[in-house]
Amino acid sequence: MARKAYDLSKSYTMLERAEQVVPGGVYGVRSVRFAVYGKYPQFIREGRGSRLIDVDGNEYVDYISAFGSILLGYRHPRVEGAVREQAERGNAFSFPSDRWLELAERLVERVDVADWVVFGKNGSDVTDYALRLVRAYTGRKTILVGAGAYHTFQPWGVPLPVGVPEAWRSHVDDFRFGDVDSLEQVFARHRGDVAGVMVSPFKHDAFHDQEIPSRTYTDALREICDREGALLVLDDIRAGFRCHPTGLSHLAFGYQPDVICYGKAIGNGHPISVLVGTEALREAASRLYFSATHFFSAEPMAAALATITAFDDEKAFAHMSQAGKALCAGLEERANAAGFRVRITGPPTMPFLRFEDDPQFELARKWCGEMALRGVLVHPVHNWFVSAAISDDDLVRSLDVAEECFALTRADRA
């Protein structure tokens, strides 16, 4: 029997109110306009494990996972317990808490690349720090990034640079991800002035098939950086804790970075970002000014400590991988059965599904919209995040709904 589509009237009434008091209503990736207007919930009342409940009371199996911030599931008992315990002592103080030191030591012990660590709040705080660091160390200016990659909302790399002077985006050039020739060419254009290369572990740009790098590429990145006297920065903010049993994506793909940025998953829903670096960079790092009101707050530190422990103890990576593989295989099978050819790319923990011959993502938006209306949150143009809370029941439900929605999408096209 066909499922009844959810009623979203409260969400959209609230969105109308939001449009009165916030320009454009909801901004950034959390706007339903980034997915499908009218078919996704815009306001959430509650999260629980793998599930979200919206303000209309509809329940969803969530594969968006707060755009990667949720790793172990919403309100994970050990993480929330640790936060609550810290809350009994406080969050922001005039000086750091003991949790801050504990987390710094834990990360230096855990991450092979890490001889030292600093903490920020947004991912962009630490990618900005990385740029300053490699420039301070090398005395050079140019930064190279993968074309189309997202590393910051700050002026130097914001995708839509409205209101940003051109000069504030200078000294940045790009190359094609995974393409050694392209990398050599851009180095040649800036010979002697490349301070560093910033890359994500795999290509996970919105609106594109994801690309897993070859060892040839990751080896070449290191060799070319060494030859040219440039540093290698890995932006593992989105992919961290989702590509390798240790959580460290560079080990999955063979990167040998000088600096790694983490964020999102490491706090399981609590705001913290992290930058780790090698001994050689310590002196340069000690010369940087890096300060904000909440960089030292204790609750997200407690959350990160508990998240890392639970990630290990609960074998979260193995579970996520298995769930992700089952999801991807099941979706491909059901898509094919409905007469669609789809490409599912990226690691199974962070899949992205694209319909073939769907350059404007119309089929994707139709299918994903119908999925949302029936209780499964996937995204038409952004990669998904499979959390460790996804259960076998969630998978069964997700694939049942998917089958129905592929049929609806086929009917709509016909």
Added chain:
Amino acid sequence: MARKAYDLSKSYTMLERAEQVVPGGVYGVRSVRFAVYGKYPQFIREGRGSRLIDVDGNEYVDYISAFGSILLGYRHPRVEGAVREQAERGNAFSFPSDRWLELAERLVERVDVADWVVFGKNGSDVTDYALRLVRAYTGRKTILVGAGAYHTFQPWGVPLPVGVPEAWRSHVDDFRFGDVDSLEQVFARHRGDVAGVMVSPFKHDAFHDQEIPSRTYTDALREICDREGALLVLDDIRAGFRCHPTGLSHLAFGYQPDVICYGKAIGNGHPISVLVGTEALREAASRLYFSATHFFSAEPMAAALATITAFDDEKAFAHMSQAGKALCAGLEERANAAGFRVRITGPPTMPFLRFEDDPQFELARKWCGEMALRGVLVHPVHNWFVSAAISDDDLVRSLDVAEECFALTRADRA
């Protein structure tokens, strides 16, 4: 009887450990080196109302207040209750929570300037947004700021721009705070290209006496901006909720801004920053890209809602003002009795004390260090923040300790 100086051995043993895993140990304003190395606690175990307890178990009356983030006292019951209640539903979701809309509507209703609002995490997130906004609206590039004022840790205004290319700091010029002639001169230098002026409500730069602006100056700011087609941005991140019974500093000093930035106090220890703007700017605002993982997280929204309610209900401003006045009067009296002339500047809720004839802050460091060692946290080079949790007992204790420490400072000088 003279008080025994606190034992800080755990703090400084931990700082030695921190120096192994973090460049420079603790960075930013929370480093004891920014105050007095060896005399301030570096690690805090717990906050409670007006008090901090460090990892050695020493208790302090705290006038640093997490550098302004603590307005009503540590672990304020209503604020923490609201956060705990929200934590039962979750913090970060794939879409915004209902708390987000509730706070947006509350601020638009409360702040006369606000026809709309956006939220960030760091103060710097919203000062950066303000720059983009005034540039997008005017199509111009130049931003004017008060010389020496702190508005951001991002490249355009970071105080120590190590690793920042000059081009990334272009299109910014400055004038002397409170000086209309200086403002006119800098406008003349950039005639036709000034997008906006960003100012703090009063001059609260570290290492300087604070300055309260005259009405002549605040009126002139508006007139000159209007005449020149520039916008006026008030950075109320540090001073907000500490200058006026409504919390809105522009009402205290007569500013008529187009945009206001808030942060710090508004979350009473929880990370949130806010930008409000006028109707005229709504369209430009809707064109900006502004997105980060935790901009929509619900717990700091719940904290801000509860903070504003408690600020009003508990007449926090009146209480802080009264406590601040008593503190300042008592300190001046005891300083004078000990033979010191001091200048205490700024609003009583955010005082800064400087010894006369102390250009290198040596007396300030001596006195403040002794204060810290005896349980009162004030700062030698940064303004203080009097929280609403300061009690009469706290004041008595603070002034007793101050008297003893002025005597110690005098003895040291002799």
